[in-house]
Amino acid sequence: MIKVLVPFDFSPTAQHALNFATSLTEVYHHVEISVIHVLETPVTTGMGTMGGGLESIPDFQNQIFYMELIETRKKQFKELEEQYEGSKFSFKSKLVLGNVFKGINEAIQKESPDLVIMGSKGSSGLEEVIIGSNTEKVVRNASCPVITIKADTPIDKMKKVVFASDFRESDDHVAGRIKRMQAIFDAEFYFVVINTPGNFETTRESMERIRTFVRKYQFENIKAEIYNSLSEESGILEFADDVQADMIAMTTHGRTGLLHLITGSIAEDVVNHSKRPVWTYKTK
Template sequence: MRRILVPTDFSEQAQHAFEVAIAIAQKTGATIKLLHALDLPYSTSSFSATGDTMNTRTDMDYIFTLKLLERTKAQMHALIQSVHGSGVEVVEDVDTDHVFSKIKRVIEEDNIDLVVMGSKGASGMNEFLVGSNTEKVVRIAPCPVLTVKKHHDSFQVRDLVLASDFKKEASSAFERFKYFQQVFGAKLHLVYINTPGNFESTENLKTQMQQVADKYKLQNYTISVFNDANEEDGILRFANEIKADMIMMATHGRTGFAHLLRGSIAEDLVNHADLPVLTFHLG
């Protein structure tokens, strides 16, 4: 892992994500890009992130933008100074752009290996109508996305839940699952959530899961079949039962009408789980 992207809005949750990213970078030697995008309420064509004027705008807009850039750069500098001595290289990126568009572009242009984002979560009608930039990134990012909600005094992952259907479709992510287990030095708990609408025999499921574990030469792992009313509740209850430190799973990243019809278990977990959730896009 060489490059970690941490978008920040200077919120408490974003600070938690930055702290977790520092801990991961210390383990992997990765460089962190700390990103803040100024999503201005008017056209950004007149300004660059350095404050240079690009064409004519009103004096008030110009002064407002310069002051906002100045304050933002001071906040970024303070954040970077707060981890001075951590041994991690942190570079900043402040730009005037739509947040989601900027994140997407940086992921592609900088060949980002991991995005670490803070999230407040969402529920009910707010979740349905609004969603979040974090949820959007989970849906489209070609690289893994780690969602963080809470402060960790010392970020360690000893028990890592991998929830999957263990079908051929998810196999493309298993090498990356294995990599992150090794990065954290964690015990991997493979779990299949058996639901009334998609029920299979425990014996057959465990045989299938063991075949996957053997194929990818997994080590330090357990195999479990957990019964629950639905996948999301089952994953959360299982993780709570074993006192897991993180949940890991793949997502289809469906968009548009298909997303409304079928949703995404991974996105639901990002919204509702208190634990960090690491998602991988299957394409």
């Protein structure tokens, strides 16, 4: 059995993610799908120190709207449950009040899913720098693999997967996850090292690390590639475009705080800017 958590905000991208999750029944006989919707708690707008007066009106209106929204979400969840009743997979839904990322993160810790599948709209410019996205936070912190979806993605169309890495660290967990993904998608896998001006090395060096990784974990049907680009992020995206990949796979170290602000995250940048699904897994 595979347990899948789908954060759901009733947007088209969230529905794409849910559709992808339900299509896992084509390769797994037992799939348990848990859908979670986190409704942000409204922030009060009143500025009065003693209460009452005109400042309490916006708060009251917000509370009315919030209660109505809760009822709307409950009805929508009931409709979803009825839609998937009698399906091949197990389906359950949960409505949580509070902070979106915190709610999703707590659900991951409590339910221990094998996979998180979530929609991502992506962002750019000032919004990307200041706000970031809940998707990026989940990618950075989740203890299980995360697949981000931006468009309708039938699982039977998953024929080419790019796994981008420097292959400097041997990780049994990562290798196991990649092998499992191979079994799920029955796809052609490309193992690629991105060569950049700031971190240049010879093709022979890069290819030897890929071969060592492949031999150690006994991978089969792998294409090893070296791709030159100005940055790791652009190289991964460009290579995926060039081979017309259906998914990008990569690991992230899940850095937070000052180190994250200084170094950023290649995985999060790729998730944010990729037009195709991205599989990520946080390594220790």
